[in-house]
Amino acid sequence: MALDKNFDAASAEAKWRVVWEEEGAFKAGANASREETFCIMIPPPNVTGVLHMGHAFNNTLQDILTRWHRMRGFDTLWQPGTDHAGIATQMVVERRLAEAGEPGRRDLGRDAFLDKVWEWKAQSGGTIIQQLKSLGSSCDYSREAFTMSGAPNAPEGNEGNFHDAVIRVFVEMYNKGLIYRGKRLVNWDPHFETAISDLEVENKEVAGHMWHFKYPLAGGETYTYVEKDADGNITLEEERDYISIATTRPETMLGDGAVAVSPKDERYAPIVGKLCEIPVGPKEHRRLIPIITDEYPDPDFGSGAVKITGAHDFNDYQVAKRGNIPMYSLMDTKGAMRADGEPYAEEADTAQAIANGEQDFSEAMIAAMNLVPDEYRGLDRFAARDKVVADITAEGNAVMIANPKADEDGAPATIPYVENKPIMQPFGDRSKVVIEPMLTDQWFVDTDKIVGPAIDAVRNGDTQILPERDAKVYFHWLENIEPWCISRQLWWGHQIPVWYGIAVSDEDAERVGIPPSSGEFQAFCAPTFKEARVIAEKYYGCKVAEAEGDDWKWEFSQEDESKDVMTLFRDPDVLDTWFSSGLWPIGTLGWPEETEALKKYFPTDVLITGFDIIFFWVARMMMMQLAVVDQKPFHTVYVHALVRDEKGKKMSKSLGNVLDPLELIEEFGADAVRFTLTAMAAMGRDLKLSTQRIAGYRNFGTKLWNATRFAEMNDAVGIDVSKEGSAQYTVNKWIIGEVGRTRIAVDSALEQYRFNDAANVLYAFVWGTVCDWYVELCKPLLQGDDAAAKAETQKVLSWVIDQCLILMHPIMPFITEELWDATSDNRAKRLVHTDWPTYGDELIDAAADAEMNWVVSLIESIRSVRSEMGVNAGAKLPLLLLGLDEAAQGAFDRNRVMIERLARLDGVSTVAEAPKGAVTIPVQGGQVCLPLADVIDVAAETARLSKAIDKLDKEIKQTSGKLNNPKFVANAPEEVVNENREGLAAAQAERDKLMGALERVEAL
């Protein structure tokens, strides 16, 4: 079958996608010829996501490694699947419901809403997998996994045990005390009304204000406020009846528990221990808070006094815990000021008692207290802020400063002190709203207890992170790790397997063997309610049932104690998505079952991922796998760059600079996109992509196609070559050696994850060596009269093309498979399964190499002279040989037909002396001349020669300078010294020849 002139990427890709899958080419273990396994876990994309450039890049690299290993006979598994992506997916479904005008999440209720999510998953969940296929990813799709598979509410088609694995891990970790529940200050997303982890918060600098307010001292007390400069001179001394505090968040004032100053701050020493009043709300509602000392306030910042709002600020939280300061929650789940219950108005003596530390509220009581006065209730936090500022200012409790515009008409002499300053503000990475620190009950992984093995594994080399600098990032994060908040107040996810009833006593918990309650409820943790009930029944000594709603109750039977029933309610929260994806390696292989796949492929080999999820995912997988099965999940983590646009900007929809990989695949073909990404995969921080570059590599595919077409036209394809390296002709010996070198270079690059090196080696070999030289050199042999030469060249060319296809296949699978198929009817296997070669140095023939170098450099020199002398490209010139030594003469004779053709020569003769007007060209072992008497331009030739001589002079000066330096000769390795000596001799010889040529030209 004859190849078309052009490669039709789209139809070839469509065809091979189907064939490969139908033939099971990608199944685990396909083409395995050895025991060793190779397993890659795909970083699971969001189930409702679409393929973006980052995925394309990431999966191209994974596919290269997978295909390479599969061809090498490894028992290979590339495990695919998707992630349920809690927040992201719930957000999408809620938005779709809203757009469709359907009832929202709250109206639907939990079960009905989850049905909607599953529907959406069924509808869009296959998209990204299909897109991976169009990229050519050779995953074992029959094993596609999903992090929510096997969930109790999963519809048909989502069987599997991932859910079981997640729940089981939770239970085990809970029982080992690695997971606990507690009231902590967490990052709260008021849009999604859920807690999120530190990592899901993006701190951004925004323009903010810092207000300065007076907190009046209780009972109208006064003190002398003294400020001194660095030398101790008094710069300000005045009587004050207030303490000045600075804040960027006035709306949290209602929840203040104290004002803190530095213990070293002499200005406030007189009033430490006294009380001051929070100047917000109706007078009868105001609270007094103590002035305390703490190391946290910086005397040089603001006024040196900090209001402490333990429930709404992470620093204040620490201060409040240290100082036993009450923490009052002011806001609801939407970030509005609380409106629940009765507003709590404190009696003056109660305030005093609290301030004195004499009144001790329980945490629960404090949480229930609503300190928000009527006029603030229900206000959004930002509206509340405005109102607080306005109210305080109106009442005269703002600190006033001189008005810089006091001169202007009607301007007041003083104005409230408000600093405009940039402040760092936390935003939810999904919702983009300002995150609110909130004091809530959440589940945490006690990361301190499981982080050790994850650090050790990388430190002692069990798992290697590449490039190494990313290991530093990994260490830094893990060594400073915070407890991991894993509960989310969402519905889409793995519901926490914990049921609650009223707490009876710690002794009962101990008796039953469960962790004691941390509050008014006792938790029973088990994979199913059935199992939880068993524990609970022991604990209560009565029957236990599951509540319909979210409240517990204890039903007493009057006559028969054995009919008492305790009703438990289930924790409504779900687990952080990263908790489940942290179990991806073992979960996809069937853990906790002892599956064949698990035994065979775990620990897996390489994880390929972007640096943006080192913390989110890589670190968590390390911790979780080590905690659960006590084994590292993979031996190598290859961290790749982020794909950016050609200007280096991060691709984002809002910037409109997104390159859609699917569109690119359509325009240039998947192979071109893959090759581009591979060629740019140097271990760096980012990767800039331009369509021009993709077009360049599309052309490369076409080049390969046409080289194969040339071979086909010359009956040089699909020839069965049983043994490599058997050739008589120099050019064939030489190219066989080049193939050997290329295979070594490609393997070595891939072994070191130097994908770009592999791509560049192949590009240079296929285009630069095979197409530019070997194919051209073949032509006179294939089209000449020497039957033996022709036959051998056909065989070798066929073999060379096959090797190109094999070596290129991991990067450009489609075009190579197509050519492999089209060029022979007798292939033993598909290319995707063809054995990767192991030949190498033994194919190199040093003599052939040297000879071809001589030939190539002769051709290049002649071409160069022709071009510079303005010889018509089509014209054929005679060539004169001058004083060639035996080796040079032999090389010339053996390759004469090729030289004549490539240098466009007509007739060769040997002369004793260069004729007048001939351009001489120095070659190793002699000179050659082109008689250009008619066309030679004396000035141009003089210039050419002078320039070449200048260049040589420079080189000679440099090299001889080095060689004349005794220290160089003494210290440099012998090799380097010899290189320089040889270089100098060669340069001098060439210079002599050129000088001779110059003299002759000048004589014209």
Add this chain to the structure above:
RNA sequence: GGGUGAUUAGCUCAGUUGGUAGAGCGCUUCGUUUACACCGAAGAUGUCAGGAGUUCGAGUCUCUUAUCACCCACCA
């Protein structure tokens, strides 16, 4: 505030243990010679950010300055 990285041809970037600077694109000139114009041939272009040091020798190692980027972080 801490950390990491970057600074090499007009552009985008390679450059693995120090040994005479590379690629792609772009540019210039020539050429349709039956694989390929998504092509071929020939060419031009760099104080390797600045400074200092180690060394026989530095784009590469050390220090330093400048600019940029990213990550982490609680300054009210």
